[in-house]
Ligand code: GN1
């Protein structure tokens with residue numbers, strides 16, 4: 001792969017074929033990401049998974065529009081973070097389409113940037129939630145219809161439940177026996193689906209990030225202050241409750257998303273309190289009272305939905321998320337569903353954070 005990139009992709013972006021280093025970067029489950037450096041410059045290079053992003057041009061156009069909008073906001077002092085922008089090829093295109101050999105694009109690498117995989121302190125949760133809040137605030141005057149729906153029904157819980165049910169019925173890889181109790185548990189969460197459908201009709205539709213996990217925020221490695229929000233691939237219409245809920249599911253546990261140390265997989269209330277307060281504060285004047293109340297609903301929906309998605313992929317034979325070992329998707333699903341259960345156990349106390 002590295003040799004292929006060196007000879008076929010780097011020249012298109014004006015990088016030296018001889019003097020470049022190419023290293024895998026980050027922990028994405030879908031696209032392949034590399035950090036590329038030559039003597040003069042650095043970029044983040046990605047091979048897009050076009051099985052999942054079936055309209056990669058639309059996805060890249062969305063990201064370009066959003067970064068341009070954020071840059072304009074930054075110039076007007078209305079967005080305090082740095083912006084990662086697409087890097088054009090030497091011929092001025094935003095991508096390199098090599099058909100079977102991949103669909104490639106490059107984005108800025110920000111010097112002194114650092115990511116974390118697990119939130120350690122309420123202060124980190126506060127900073128990250130504030131950064132995602134600024135991001136949502138800056139996008140609040142974009143017209144949702146100007147943004148392409150790159151993965152239709154991406155965060156549609158009833159549809160994700162239906163996909164799990166089909167995977168259960170097909171049991172194409174004879175894995176159901178290993179996870180029947182978790183499948184039953186997920187499919188029994190019908191009350192949550194009913195509540196969700198009631199809320200959705202009244203909530204404003206916004207342009208959202210849709211993948212607000214902690215490693216999609218860059219910290220400044222010199223002082224661990226907030227630097228930038230990255231991974232604009234799934235930016236499309238959605239609800240604030242999902243961006244918030246995805247943050248909570250990703251921030252709240254002391255263990256990584258695929259940890260099997262379940263005794264230590266739980267929702268830390270102090271992290272959720274810090275995230276809630278700073279997210280809401282950064283959206284003052286924008287977030288409506290109903291949206292504020294909906295944040296708790298999103299907090300329950302997101303770990304359940306990701307648990308359902310991992311479980312479905314496990315049953316289907318790991319066709320969607322990249323895995324590192326055989327039961328990886330099952331371990332991820334159990335982890336996320338354990339977080340969901342921990343949130344339910346603390347519901348009375350935590351939901352009061354979001355009352356008007
Ligand atoms: C995937 O590829 P990555 O890591 O940015 C997934 C998200 C999940 C996330 C879980 C397009 O994101 O929805 O929340 O894994 N992205 C897509 O870690 O499905």
Ligand code: MG
Nearest residue numbers: 211231233234
């Ligand atoms: Mg992503």
